[in-house]
Amino acid sequence: MLDALMRWHEIEEVSEAVQLLVLNGRAEDLPPAPPKVKGPSEIIRHYFRQGMRDRLAALTAELGETKDRTTIWRLIAQAHSLGAENSASMLEIKRHEIDIPQNVARKLRQAGLAESIQMNAEDDADK
DSSP states (O other): OHHHHHHHTTOOOHHHHHHHHHHHOOGGGSOOOOOOOOSOOOOOOOOOOHHHHHHHHHHHHHHTOSOHHHHHHHHHHHHHHHHHHHTGGGGOOOOOOOOOOHHHHHHHHHHHHHHHHHHHHHHHHHO
16 A cells, blocks of 8 residues: 555655655544454664654554554555555655745845855956
8 A cells, every 4th residue: 555655645655654654644524443353564664763653652542552653554545545646645755935024025135135245346456
């Protein structure tokens, strides 16, 4: 399932796909856990940084699960069940909006202009 998700969204690294699922997953979007069935299983070994471990622990607790791997498998199963198009939101990279205040933009322009004038003066002095 994870390999199909990665192909659909052109993600090459398993670790990136799993982190995006954890980051974008919400407990209220996941269906109830399916009954546990013994059978062949794939092992996903992945090491998270502390912030991502905290997010996974919070999501695991919110789902009422006891193991992080169960949460990860539920995220993978949910994303896969949504299909290629609808799972995009679970595998998107959230970008921060950067809003530069006008006074900061003005200071940056002034600093750039001053540096440009100084560089031109140095070039003229070298000639």
